[in-house]
Amino acid sequence: DTAVSQTPKYLVTQMGNDKSIKCEQNLGHDTMYWYKQDSKKFLKIMFSYNNKELIINETVPNRFSPKSPDKAHLNLHINSLELGDSAVYFCASSRHGLPSSYEQYFGPGTRLTVT
Amino acid sequence: GENVEQHPSTLSVQEGDSAVIKCTYSDSASNYFPWYKQELGKRPQLIIDIRSNVGEKKDQRIAVTLNKTAKHFSLHITETQPEDSAVYFCAARAGNQFYFGTGTSLTVIP
Numbered sequence: 743d744t745a746v747s748q749t750p751k752y753l754v755t756q757m758g759n760d761k762s763i764k765c766e767q768n769l770g771h772d773t774m775y776w777y778k779q780d781s782k783k784f785l786k787i788m789f790s791y792n793n794k795e796l797i798i799n800e801t802v803p804n805r806f807s808p809k810s811p812d813k814a815h816l817n818l819h820i821n822s823l824e825l826g827d828s829a830v831y832f833c834a835s836s837r838h839g840l841p842s843s844y845e846q847y848f849g850p851g852t853r854l855t856v857t
Numbered sequence: 858g859e860n861v862e863q864h865p866s867t868l869s870v871q872e873g874d875s876a877v878i879k880c881t882y883s884d885s886a887s888n889y890f891p892w893y894k895q896e897l898g899k900r901p902q903l904i905i906d907i908r909s910n911v912g913e914k915k916d917q918r919i920a921v922t923l924n925k926t927a928k929h930f931s932l933h934i935t936e937t938q939p940e941d942s943a944v945y946f947c948a949a950r951a952g953n954q955f956y957f958g959t960g961t962s963l964t965v966i967p
Contacts, residue, residue, distance in 0.1 A: 773953055775955070783895075783944055783960050783962075784957075784959055784960065785901070785946060785957040785960070787954070787955065787956075787957075790953060790954060792953070795953075797953075797954065832900060832901070834955075836953075836955075838953045844889040844891075844906070844908070844950060845891065845903055845906065846891065846903070846948075846950075846955055847903070848893075848900040848901050848902075849900060850899075850900050851899075851900055
C-alpha cells in the first residue's frame with residue numbers, strides 16, 4: 743500500500759553512463775515531481791509534471807529528462823552521468839487544484855553515486 | 858518566482874525545551890505552507906501544514922503560525938524529545954509548485 747515508490751533505492755554507476763530512475767504513485771494524484779537533494783541537504787526542484795504541463799527548473803541540465811507513460815508514473819532519465827550528479831533523488835506527488843487536498847508526498851529516495 | 862528563506866540552519870536545544878524555526882516567503886500568491894521532517898536516510902515526511910486563510914494550527918506538541926501580511930510562518934515544537942532530532946523543511950506552495958527552505962538541523966540534547 744506504498745503511496746509513492748521509487749526504484750532503485752541505490753544506484754552506483756560510472757561517469758558517462760545513462761541511467762533511469764522509476765517512480766510510481768497510487769494516490770490518484772495528477773502532478774508529480776522530481777527533486778535533487780545534495781550533500782548539504784538542500785531540496786532542489788528539478789521538474790514538475792501533470793498531464794497538461796511540464797515545468798522545468800532552468801538550472802537543470804538537459805541531460806536530465808522526465809518521461810511519464812501515464813498519470814501514475816514519472817521516470818527520470820539521465821544521460822552522460824557526471825560526478826556532480828551524485829545525490830539523493832526524490833520523487834513526489836500532489837493533487838492540483840483541490841483546496842481540500844494540497845499535500846505533497848515523497849517517495850523513499852534513490853541514492854545515486856557516480857564514480 | 859517564490860523565494861523561501863529559513864532560519865536558523867542549525868538549532869540545539871535541551872530535552873524538554875521549545876524549538877522555533879522561522880521561514881519567510883516572497884510571493885503573495887502562495888496559499889499553502891507545509892512543514893516536513895526528514896530523519897537521516899529517510900524521506901521528508903509531512904508533519905503539519907497551514908493554509909493561507911488560517912493564522913495558527915496546532916497538533917499535540919507542534920504548532921505552526923502564519924502572518925500573511927509579513928509573509929512569514931513559523932514552526933513551534935514544545936517539550937522537545939530526542940526523537941525530534943532531524944532536519945526540518947518549510948515550504949510554500951504557489952499554484953502547482955512547492956518552494957522549499959534550506960532546512961534546519963535540530964538536535965535535542967538528552
